Amino acid sequence: MSATPYRTPVVSKVKLETILNMYRRGMRTDNRDLYSPRNLNVQVGVIEKANGSALVKLGNTQVIVGIKLGIGRPFEDTPNEGVLQVNSELVPMASPLFEPGPPDENAVELSRVVDRSLRDPKAVDLGSLVIRPGEKAWVLWIDIYVLDYDGNYFDASMLGVMAALMNTRVPDYEESESGEIIIKKDSPGTPLKLNKRVVLVTTAKIGNYIVVDPNLDEEALAESRLVLAFDEQGTVVGAQKTGSGAYSVDEFYRAVEISRSAAQVYFKLLDSALQKNQGG
């Protein structure tokens, strides 16, 4: 059962007024304009035992993504495809707002928004993950771990997922005489095939303002948030309104336009963060 949240961060009136005053001048409390995301830092391959991994810092929000490949069965209706599974955990160490236990509705929502934003535009070439049609295929497990929460785990998670997918290698395997698939441990493997890259862009509605990549204070003040998934061509590949508020039609379209521009900023940030990562 879903209930009105009762554990929400408290933001003082003074802070709210400061934030709105700064918006009026086109500024934010963490030194950026209304439509810019925070700084992005990405480290790939941080978990050697995973087939792909990334640690992402979007401002002070930290997310680690681990990708594991295992042998399973394709779904009956898609015998020629591998299986994509997305799971996320809002671990209690990340924030006093998170509680231990099985994924709550927020974690489930995060998993499902990331899942459909990858699945519908066919971001991962699942066809390349079939081993024997209808019988054996790779199962691609994407596990999202929110480690430190300062707002906007949607965007940070998807950036982490992209970085990790781009860094994922599918292990080599051989078939035994009985038809068993044996994964070759420590094999170099081949890079995972991606069809396209996708980012999530979250905007928050605070007063009459729409701001990109809200931090925790802004999320707490936001009436509502809009999460939109875009590919590099600017096509919308997923969407979710989240939070207890509502949008006028005008505000809604404004948020969509703002998000679409911000998506391209995220792609650039991701590229330069990955480049920096390789250089260092």
Add this chain to the structure above:
Amino acid sequence: MKQRPEKFFDEHGNRLDGRQRDEMRPVDINIGVLSNADGSALVSYGKTKVIAAVYGPREPTWRYNVLPDRASLYVRYHMAPFSTEERKSPAPTRREIELSKVIRESLEPVVMTELFPRTAIEIYVEVLQSDGGTRTASITAASAALADAGIPMRALVGGVAIGKVDGVLVLDLNEVEDNFGEADMPVAAAPDLGLITLFQLNGVMTLDELKEGTDMALKAIERIVEKEKQALRESATEVEAL
């Protein structure tokens, strides 16, 4: 398992069930169908049938979750095991957890929870038969049930899903169009306030399609909410002043 239809439109451009692309299925709204609940509504969009019941405002069962300044809204969206082609396990799925959340968030903007601090308003939705658009039918049913329970609201809410099949946007998609189409975009709104209260997209759309689809949904929602009002008026008993 259902097969993908060869085509989604006949030679006249009509859909498989004979509808035009911007045509709703028959919408039926019945108010006060349950005797125990404070408010209830049975809503069908074609073969999709959902029932919503409202209890409250009442003493919260879950004491840890009491809001000092308003009522807590609780929503459970659940699919009956017999509602689908193949039996659905009654255990809640991740989908039902997510939908319960977005349905709650689609109603919170209109329910005047501030009038009932420290109480709970509980909304139970059961999908009796699923043929596409169950979450949006659920929102319509929940909104009507809240009104039937006499809970003060700023406006009524209605929902409808837009689909994309063979590259064409269609209103109120059914199950086949959902399963084999390119996009499912559920929208809910409170037309009297001009507010969008639910927006999701499962699939791929250009910006123009997204806007065209949203406008199409908003127009249809106006008609759905009109039906809701009509059903509520019919269910109300006229009281003669003494």
